[in-house]
Amino acid sequence: MSDAAPYAALSPDVVLAAVDAAGSWSDGRLLTLNSYENRVFQVGLEDGGFVVAKFYRPGRWTDAAIEEEHAFALELAAAELPVVAPLVFNGRSLLRQEGYRYALYPRRGGRAPSLESPDQLEWLGRLLGRMHAVGARERFHARATLDRPTMIEAPVRAALGSDLLPAHLFDAYRHAARRVDEAVAGRIDAIGPLRSIRLHGDCHPGNVLWTDAGPHFVDLDDARMGPAVQDLWMLAGDEAMMDALLEGYGQFRDFDPTELALVPVLRAMRQVHYAGWIAERWHDPAFPAAFPFAAEARWWEQHIADLHEIADDL
Template sequence: MHMQANFSYQSLTPELQLDALASIAVYPESGLISLNSYENRVSLFTDENKIRYVVKFYRPQHWSEAQLKEEHRFCQVLEKNGCQIASPIEINQQTLFYFQGYYFALFNSLSARSMELDNIDILYDVGCALGKIHRIGAQDSFKHREPLNVQTMLSNPIKALRTSTYIPKSLRNPLFSILDALELEITKQFDNHKHTTIRLHGDCHASNILLKNNSPYFVDFDDCKMGPAIQDLWILLSGTKPEKQLQLSMLLEGYEEEFDFDRNQLCLIEPLRTMRIISHVNWINKRWSDPAFPLSFPWFITDQYWKELLQSLKDQLIALKEAPISLQPNY
């Protein structure tokens, strides 16, 4: 088992990154251009043969070697079955490499543009692509990746937040009162809804979907996991209730060209949304000692942030008790 470096990337200098690439016989001709990523360190470069690559250095002490390899195998299976995704490049029968405390992987750079959230016309194609990913994902199971469930995405984050020193003292009691109520309600709803879990992208927001010749490509499978299919769909919904209904209908019209969807899972949207909010808060809390996080999220330690979070959690408790979203008529 490899020893991993400090999770804050303090030793991941540009020189170390270049040495790591040289260890797999890849030699950048350009400099390393940092891309937007908080959890990992991701850079774009051009090599001596004028080929554009992306290198990803995984955050140490986050995923295990077995979990990273399982992610890569999933990507390879998807790519071999015709899914348009960013799959790690294989060199000497390996996709995951290790250098001085860091696991890293190499990807081809996609000449593509970001997906626009308001592009309703592309949602059918995104639905088709997700249906294909899920059809293939349902054919096997992850054994090492963290599952998406109440324990990992809600109970554990709430437990960790109880030890946080960044929550204003005046808000601790009302905050944890609402968190306890949310945990109780979401646990009940998950217990009452038996759903099939499959291998998912896991973090399928619009920034992780690129358009190349108006065809969707999926990137960043860093959070792939076992979970309900709706997890990869609800994150793409935004706006008013009618707008969300139309978006969902378009997504599912395409999705069901490739794979059956259990519409009973629509009742999991608000529980999953709530779990994502709380998990995200704990993620920032957990990473605060990384110097990049106070710079990127300075509002995290302000009273105003926690007051607004408390209100949004109260709103979620109300939403959890409302009827779930339905499809537009005629879909």
């Protein structure tokens, strides 16, 4: 395993052997699922059905952080929330095979939610209210916090240290990123202290799957401490959608309306983080294939212009 090719040794044989080692005997059927940060596979089982095998990116999370993610998912499932939690084998959910850390999950299909539907948004709001009621019971200790160091400072360092950022745009990017960071810091200071709870962390529509029985949440890989609104804003494209989410949310947990002022801040941090994430992962062959535009100077020029616009608006 190397930083330049973290999954080079993750062959189909290794994936199938990992499933077998857990005691869920595979039948050789293997389908690669869409994932950039980790590697995820659907694997057929001899006794019918499938499991999903998730192999964690080496070096990204500590064992303790992954185990906290798993424990949170299992706690939510125990509270009868529709969260796809890892399978547990002999008391363990974090497993190892050929130097890789992995977990197995039950396969749960579904379609994208209809976020134009107030009824579906209220339903999601109710579930998020219940999820956050559980999340507020205690804190994460090994996982990250949604803050400027993790969402702005570290990604900016990654971009500035990468050959992906054109040399002639280095100073312009650094200046634009500094402006956003200062604007974000000023907005956070103006809002004042807010309560942080355990979150899903990346609750965008792609991590919500809908079936005839209703929605379920997948992929808590970015679970972290942060304000409740982080799990709401990516599902709400406008004020009416947020109102529908909060109508359901309020049936199970009080929402601090002060947090709505954080939405532009969270959106700004996510945009800075996105560019830094691509730059940091560019050595992984999956990233140039998935994000070829990031190798073009014009994309960075537009990103810099976007950052200045964000700073102006904040």
